[in-house]
Each structure stands twice: as C-alpha cells, then as structure tokens.
Amino acid sequence: MKLPVSTEWVLHCAATLAQLAPGATASAAQLAAYYDLPQAYLAKQLQALVRAGVLAATTGPRGGFRLGRPAAEITLLQIVEAVDGAAAPYECREIRQRGRGALPAEQCQRTCVLAEKMAEAHQAWRASLAGVTLAGILDELPATAPARTRSILGQAP
Amino acid sequence: MKLPVSTEWVLHCAATLAQLAPGATASAAQLAAYYDLPQAYLAKQLQALVRAGVLAATTGPRGGFRLGRPAAEITLLQIVEAVDGAAAPYECREIRQRGRGALPAEQCQRTCVLAEKMAEAHQAWRASLAGVTLAGILDELPATAPARTRSILGQAP
Numbered sequence A, B: 001m002k003l004p005v006s007t008e009w010v011l012h013c014a015a016t017l018a019q020l021a022p023g024a025t026a027s028a029a030q031l032a033a034y035y036d037l038p039q040a041y042l043a044k045q046l047q048a049l050v051r052a053g054v055l056a057a058t059t060g061p062r063g064g065f066r067l068g069r070p071a072a073e074i075t076l077l078q079i080v081e082a083v084d085g086a087a088a089p090y091e092c093r094e095i096r097q098r099g100r101g102a103l104p105a106e107q108c109q110r111t112c113v114l115a116e117k118m119a120e121a122h123q124a125w126r127a128s129l130a131g132v133t134l135a136g137i138l139d140e141l142p143a144t145a146p147a148r149t150r151s152i153l154g155q156a157p
C-alpha cells in the first residue's frame, strides 16, 4: 500500500501557495525550483489539483497557480485524492461466492462483513485527512513562514 | 494506494480457520479449493501469517493450518500487515530541506507537520483494523456458519 511520491510534492506546493499574498501566483517552474523537483512531472500533478478545484491556473506572462478556494476550505484529503484517486485500497472480489465454499447469491445481498470492516478503516483514514485544512497547517507553521516563502519566490513579503 | 489482492484471501482463510473445531486444521489445498484460489500463491501467503503468529502450521499426513492464538486475540490489522507489511503508505522524503526553499536542518528537528498529519491518518486506519478481532467477525456470521464450513471442509460439524 503506497501513495505516489508526488503526494509529498503536492501537499507542500499547496501549503506554499496558501502562503502567498491574495491574488499572487507561482509557476510550476518556481515551485519545482523551490523544492528541487522535476518540473514537467510536477506540472502534471498541479494540473490534477486544478481539475479537483484545489488550485486555479492563470494564464499569460505572469501566469501560474494559486489556491482555487480559501485555505480553510481545502483539506489534505482533497489534495491526496486529487493525485492518487479516491479508490479504496482494499478490493473485495466476492470470493465468498466462489469455490467449494461458495455462498448462494441470496445470502450475499449485504456487503461481506470483512469488506465492511476494511471499508470502515478506509473511512477512518479519510476522516482523519478530511479534518485537516490548509488553513490548519498554516496555523502550525512559524509566524515568519509566509514572509520567507514569498521572498524566496521573489514576491514582496 | 492498493492492498494486494491476496488480502481478501487471507482475511477469509483466517475467518474460515477460526470456525474449525479446536485442534482441527485445514490444508492450503483445502482452503484454495474452498475459495477457488491459486494454491501455491495462497500457501505463500498462509506462511506469512504463520511467521506473524496469526496461524500455526502442523506437519505430517494430516498437517495443515490452524489459528496460532485464540480468535479474540487476532485482529484484522495483524492479518493485513502480515501480507502487506507495516510500512505507512505515505513516505516523507524531507523535501522541505531541498531546493531554493530549503529549511536549515536545525529548523527540521520536529517531524514536518504534513508528514505528521499523514501519519495520524495511517494510525486512524490501523486503529480501526486493530479494533476488529476474528472473534468479532465470527459473531457477525450466521449461527449456522461454522457447521457449514466444517462440513464443506470434510470435517465432522
């Protein structure tokens, strides 16, 4: 069970964009340089965040990425699922209905209790990440972080 | 983020073994036939459960598998981690210390808040699965299940 390595990238890029002045943007090149990441691959992941509404992309000479909605309305779950999808890690293939032990279909109308417990665990994971917003993350950073971030990105602090 | 397809196999095989009479065993061949699974690959997964102490293997002509400890002391987490390992799906590679935005090492003595939140979500998943035992699963099966299971496995019900 592995999340893609780009999960860390997009979490950090989203937290970085959350520190910009209202209306300011950062390009994929700037974000790639900020964290020393492969720019083309990062740009693809940022586009996935745009499709999920987490980021907005602006075009033109000063174009780039900014948050797609307020930081208090963006959760870690939305960011993670934008790059990894929302599929649950456990897949039930209904093996209870196969082989010598196969249960008849009429006894399988309810979800298998094992599949149910696995789904509950996935919901616990999702609920944990849905309970953390980018605004909450910013609150845990040092007060000086946004000024530092803006200045490294070449923007007035 | 995917669990191996064999996760469903081992969860069901463990629940099946939990329904046997005390001291009774079932072989990998019997369990494979019960659920129509590839026997050699299933046997490997069952061995992983033995290494984790979830199952015990007995040898000899009537050899096979049985639970390694009481069903009330075997959790779904132990079964899942026996086949998939206990590594967390999220891997922090400390990108906060890389690139133009690199934080100095002395500011990175505490775990990054993003890595911390991802670890908390994994702990929520683990806690959910650690809270379900095989005994609890058996309680949710129809009262007739053990007799049916034993009879299909060719054992006196």
Ligand code: FES
Pocket (backbone or CB within 6 Å): A091, A092, A093, A094, A095, A096, A097, A112, A113, A114, A115, B008, B012
């Ligand atoms: S049939 Fe899939 S988990 Fe039970």
Ligand code: FES
Pocket (backbone or CB within 6 Å): A008, A012, B091, B092, B093, B094, B095, B096, B097, B112, B113, B114, B115
């Ligand atoms: S440095 Fe890895 S999650 Fe922040």
